[in-house]
Amino acid sequence: MITGKTGVFGIIGDPVEHSLSPLMHNVAFKKLGLDNVYVPFHVKKSDLQSALMGAESMGVKGLNVTIPHKTAVIKYLDAVDPAAELIGAVNTIKFDENGSEGYNTDGMGAVKAIEEVTSVKNKKVVILGAGGAARAVSFQILLEGAGSVSIANRTPDKAVKLRKDLREKLGADAKALDLGFDLEEELENADILVNTTPIGMYPNVNQKPLVTEDMMHAGLVVNDVVYNPLKTGLLKEAEKAGAEGISGAKMLVYQGVEAFKIWTGIEPPADIFEDALMEELKKL
Ligand SMILES: NC(=O)c1ccc[n+]([C@@H]2O[C@H](COP(=O)([O-])OP(=O)(O)OC[C@H]3O[C@@H](n4cnc5c(N)ncnc54)[C@H](OP(=O)(O)O)[C@@H]3O)[C@@H](O)[C@H]2O)c1
Numbered sequence: 001m002i003t004g005k006t007g008v009f010g011i012i013g014d015p016v017e018h019s020l021s022p023l024m025h026n027v028a029f030k031k032l033g034l035d036n037v038y039v040p041f042h043v044k045k046s047d048l049q050s051a052l053m054g055a056e057s058m059g060v061k062g063l064n065v066t067i068p069h070k071t072a073v074i075k076y077l078d079a080v081d082p083a084a085e086l087i088g089a090v091n092t093i094k095f096d097e098n099g100s101e102g103y104n105t106d107g108m109g110a111v112k113a114i115e116e117v118t119s120v121k122n123k124k125v126v127i128l129g130a131g132g133a134a135r136a137v138s139f140q141i142l143l144e145g146a147g148s149v150s151i152a153n154r155t156p157d158k159a160v161k162l163r164k165d166l167r168e169k170l171g172a173d174a175k176a177l178d179l180g181f182d183l184e185e186e187l188e189n190a191d192i193l194v195n196t197t198p199i200g201m202y203p204n205v206n207q208k209p210l211v212t213e214d215m216m217h218a219g220l221v222v223n224d225v226v227y228n229p230l231k232t233g234l235l236k237e238a239e240k241a242g243a244e245g246i247s248g249a250k251m252l253v254y255q256g257v258e259a260f261k262i263w264t265g266i267e268p269p270a271d272i273f274e275d276a277l278m279e280e281l282k283k284l
Contacts, residue, residue, distance in 0.1 A: 013066035107140025109255030218242030
């Protein structure tokens, strides 16, 4: 029951109606007995600043931020967490008496998902894609102790730009690769592969993955950030090669868990988020 005391949280994006975050957070608030509600807000680019000012004025306690606002939102915040500053994107905002502070839990979500299976410490990581998700995952995995990151992207200039940022901002061992021989060679002794491209995402479930069975090996851990379908073409190829696959649903769960922690100070059991998400994904 919503009362005058209910804490309001939400997500801003354009579009926003597809988001599964309201479901996960509302189930978690209810299960943990917290008097909070989480709502989707459809905010257009031109309304971003006024939406944030309005949210703060109306006492909204926290927001998730999704496409296309993750980078643009930074200039309107009072403070930005160092990792989000490095990544250059914010997906979580906390409002309190000190104003607004931005965080990025996408990278944390991916790292937590991978760490359910293997430690990232000193590992050789290959990342497919060089967009927003690639930035979040590559910075965060290096901050958590990965040994090296190699970026393979369709548009080489973007991989080179990300490599430059990783080297300059973190002093990291980073490489840029093409999607052909470079990638194949790099995967021979890689420990972790993360796909951050939308390839294989519903409805394009039969799109050929960038990496196929012959390029993978047993012992490789493969994380696809795509969560619909749960078993993408890439994860099917990984299975055939004896590699261990992780669905993007895990990243989605953990980015939500981390945002929840930032807002409430409470670490919610990940199972609450995961069960709610799985039930919904089965319907899609
Ligand atoms: N599971 C989660 O919690 C979670 C969280 C965040 C994002 N995601 C997912 O991550 C994906 C990427 O999001 P983003 O924000 O990083 O997008 P983005 O900034 O637009 O980047 C997309 C990347 O994918 C590459 N790409 C797209 N289509 C391709 C194709 N047909 N062949 C080769 N490369 C292709 C692009 O290459 P170019 O540079 O050449 O264009 C670019 O590097 C989306 O599917 C999103 O839903 C999942």
